[in-house]
Amino acid sequence: MPAPSNSVSVFAPASIGNVSVGFDVLGLAVKPIDGTLLGDVVTVSATDGESNLTVVGQFANKLPANKEDNIVWSCLQLFNQALQASNQAVANVALTLDKKMPVGSGLGSSACSVVAALAALNDFYAKYHDFSFDKKTILKMTGEMEAQISGSLHYDNVAPCYLGGLQLMVPDEDIISRALPLFDDCYYVMAYPGIEVSTKAAREVLPTSYSRADLIAYGQNLATFVDACHRQDKAQAFSVLHDVVAEPYRKGLLPKFQQAHDYLIAQGALGVGISGSGPTLFCISDSEQHAKQFALWLQDNYLQTEQGFVHVCKASDDGVAQL
CATH class of the missing domain: 3.30.70.890 (GHMP kinase, C-terminal domain)
Structure with a gap:
């Protein structure tokens, strides 16, 4: 289905958290060699009405029916708060989450939704409102959302999902993670x-x-x-x-x-x-x-x-x- 005009669609890939040897400090983003989208897609579109969220996809029925309980909706609230703190106008948007990832799978399912949502919102504002946050700010937002979900701050899924590759988490809030060869x-x-x-x-x-x-x-x-x-x-x-x-x-x-x-x-x-x-x-x-x-x-x-x-x-x- 083609995306609406004035919209941005973003894909966030699955990841291997821990990679066995690095509990909570290593993560690797992965993609199937056959081109299958193993991850989540979030589309952000302009809307004349109030902001809203639609959930579609193979695993949509595994998510809460109430939008206030959906992490993508929580991402929108967090992003809007950051906009207001930066003295930026907040636009009404229609969010669509294409939930391709099974919940509780160990593939970074929540990280995919969080990263896709925040990256899509940032790209939408960059394209249509001439404003965007830098990568580090968005990465910190993804960590904040993951902490809200799991109860503890760990970047081993969101960092590789957002940045790609094999990421080592470091104890420095200004660096957060380093890419390993x-x-x-x-x-x-x-x-x-x-x-x-x-x-x-x-x-x-x-x-x-x-x-x-x-x-x-x-x-x-x-x-x-x-x-x-x-x-x-x-x-x-x-x-x-x-x-x-x-x-x-x-x-x-x-x-x-x-x-x-x-x-x-x-x-x-x-x-x-x-x-x-x-x-x-x-x-x-x-x-x-x-x-x-x-x-x-x-x-x-x-x-x-x-x-x-x-x-x-x-x-x-x-x-x-x-x-």
């Missing part, structure tokens, strides 16, 4: 089994404290992975792709995960892990042929409902993009 020949097989795992439930199963041995292992693995990315040492990077923080406790929430993990590693996968809070599994290969074989196996052995899907992906270098 990618391994361009790698494929990421994303398998969503079709069941929902809430981020809240996935966080509640985690221990409140960790042993010194786990702390050392986490720091060593993450530091080695970051170093290997910069040196483009693929073997070293994926040899330490182990999750000592979340996977040991969350895998019990994911039927068939351990079986799939063990099979894929035995078949030569460079790494297998839980995407974000799950239940999506990600598998890494530097062979497109092997990645497609892994995808077929996961299709037959990991999916549990008709809502499930498997995509062979590459890293999404661009992140959010106008359509």
